[in-house]
Amino acid sequence: MDWQTGALGALFIYSAVITILYVRRSRRLKYRFRKALSRRVDVHRSALKTEDDARFQAAADEALRLTQTFQKFVPRQFVEHMANSDVDSLGLGYAAENNVAIMFCDIRGFAGFSERITPQELMNFLNSYFTRMNDPIHQNNGFIDKFMGDAIMSLFDHPGGTPQQKAMDAVNAALDLRKALVIYNGHRKNSNYEAINMGIGIHFGPVIMGTVGSEDRMDTTVIGDSVNIASRLEALCPKYKADIIVSAQVLKTIGSGYPIKTRLLDWVRVKGRKTPIEIYEVLSHLSQEEQERRLASQAKIAAGVACRINQQWDDAISFFEAAIAISPDDPLAHHHLDVCRIYQNRDLEDDWDGALIY
Numbered sequence: 001m002d003w004q005t006g007a008l009g010a011l012f013i014y015s016a017v018i019t020i021l022y023v024r025r026s027r028r029l030k031y032r033f034r035k036a037l038s039r040r041v042d043v044h045r046s047a048l049k050t051e052d053d054a055r056f057q058a059a060a061d062e063a064l065r066l067t068q069t070f071q072k073f074v075p076r077q078f079v080e081h082m083a084n085s086d087v088d089s090l091g092l093g094y095a096a097e098n099n100v101a102i103m104f105c106d107i108r109g110f111a112g113f114s115e116r117i118t119p120q121e122l123m124n125f126l127n128s129y130f131t132r133m134n135d136p137i138h139q140n141n142g143f144i145d146k147f148m149g150d151a152i153m154s155l156f157d158h159p160g161g162t163p164q165q166k167a168m169d170a171v172n173a174a175l176d177l178r179k180a181l182v183i184y185n186g187h188r189k190n191s192n193y194e195a196i197n198m199g200i201g202i203h204f205g206p207v208i209m210g211t212v213g214s215e216d217r218m219d220t221t222v223i224g225d226s227v228n229i230a231s232r233l234e235a236l237c238p239k240y241k242a243d244i245i246v247s248a249q250v251l252k253t254i255g256s257g258y259p260i261k262t263r264l265l266d267w268v269r270v271k272g273r274k275t276p277i278e279i280y281e282v283l284s285h286l287s288q289e290e291q292e293r294r295l296a297s298q299a300k301i302a303a304g305v306a307c308r309i310n311q312q313w314d315d316a317i318s319f320f321e322a323a324i325a326i327s328p329d330d331p332l333a334h335h336h337l338d339v340c341r342i343y344q345n346r347d348l349e350d351d352w353d354g355a356l357i358y
Contacts, residue, residue: 095210099163101156101170102227104234108197110150132184136176140169145222167204167253174200174244178285199237202246203230204253232270236358240265241331244282260284261291263298267305269355276355297323297330304336309354313344
C-alpha cells in the first residue's frame with residue numbers, strides 16, 4: 001500500500017504542476033490575444049478617426065473656400081457687423097447704425113472714354129483699374145461696399161478705432177489712390193493708352209448698414225444722408241476742378257493736429273439736403289509749388305465767400321478779383337467771380353443763405 005500511496009501522491013503533484021502550467025499558459029495566451037485584439041481595435045479606431053478627421057477637414061476647407069468666395073461679393077467687414085447681432089435678426093430688413101467715413105471715387109469723362117473702345121476692352125480696363133484702386137482702400141482700414149459702373153463706394157470703419165481714425169483713414173486712402181493713379185497712368189502711357197483722371201468725395205457721419213430685397217433675393221446696402229453727401233461731393237469735383245473734396249465734418253472729426261493741406265472751396269447745398277455745408281479741397285497730394293500757388297489766394301477767396309453769403313456783392317467781387325491777381329490761373333477764383341456777377345442781378349428770396357445748390 002505504501003507504494004500505491006506514493007504513486008498517488010506523485011500523480012497528484014504532477015497534475016497540480018500541469019494544471020498550474022496550463023493556467024499560466026492560458027493566461028499568457030489570453031493576454032496576448034487581448035493585446036493583439038486591442039491593437040487591432042486601436043488600428044481600426046485610428047483608421048476611423050483618420051477618416052473622420054479627413055471628412056471634417058474637407059468640410060472645413062470647403063467652408064473656408066465658400067467664405068472666401070462670398071467675401072468677394074459681401075464685404076467681410078459687413079458680415080462682421082452682422083455677426084455682432086442676434087442671429088434671428090439676420091434676415092431681410094436687418095439694419096444697424098454706425099458712424100463711418102464714406103468715400104466715392106469716379107473716373108472723369110468715363111462716358112466719352114468708353115465710347116472709344118470695344119466692350120471687351122472696356123471690361124479689361126475696368127478690372128485693371130479696380131485692381132489697382134483696391135489696395136489703397138484696404139491698406140487704410142477701408143472696404144469696398146460696391147462698384148457702380150466706373151465708380152467705387154467704400155467705407156472706413158476702423159476696427160475698435162475712434163471717429164478721428166476713421167476720417168484719417170479715408171483721407172489717407174484718397175491720397176494713396178491719387179498716388180496709385182499716377183503709377184497706373186505711367187503704365188498706360190508705356191502701352192500707348194491715354195491717361196485717366198478721377199474725382200474723390202469724402203464725408204463722415206451716421207449710416208444704416210442693412211439688407212434689402214425680397215425673401216428669395218437679398219443684398220447688403222449702406223444708406224443714409226451721409227452717403228448722399230459723399231456722393232454729391234465727388235460729383236462736384238469737375239465743377240471746382242478739384243481732385244479730392246471733403247466736407248467740413250471730415251476736417252472737424254480729424255482735428256487740427258493732422259498734417260493735411262486744404263483750402264475752402266465753397267458753401268453749398270447738395271441735392272436732397274436742406275442744410276448747407278462747407279466743402280474743402282485736399283491739396284496734400286499736389287506738388288509743393290502747386291500747393292503754395294493754390295493757398296496763396298486762399299484768404300481772399302474765403303473772404304469773398306463770406307461776403308457773398310451776406311449778399312455784399314461789390315466786396316465779394318473785389319476779393320475774388322484780388323485772388324485772381326494773386327493766382328491768375330486758379331479756376332476757383334474765376335468760378336466765384338462768375339457766380340457773384342450772376343447772383344447780384346437776381347431777385348433772391350429773403351431767406352437766401354448764400355449757399356449754391358448743386
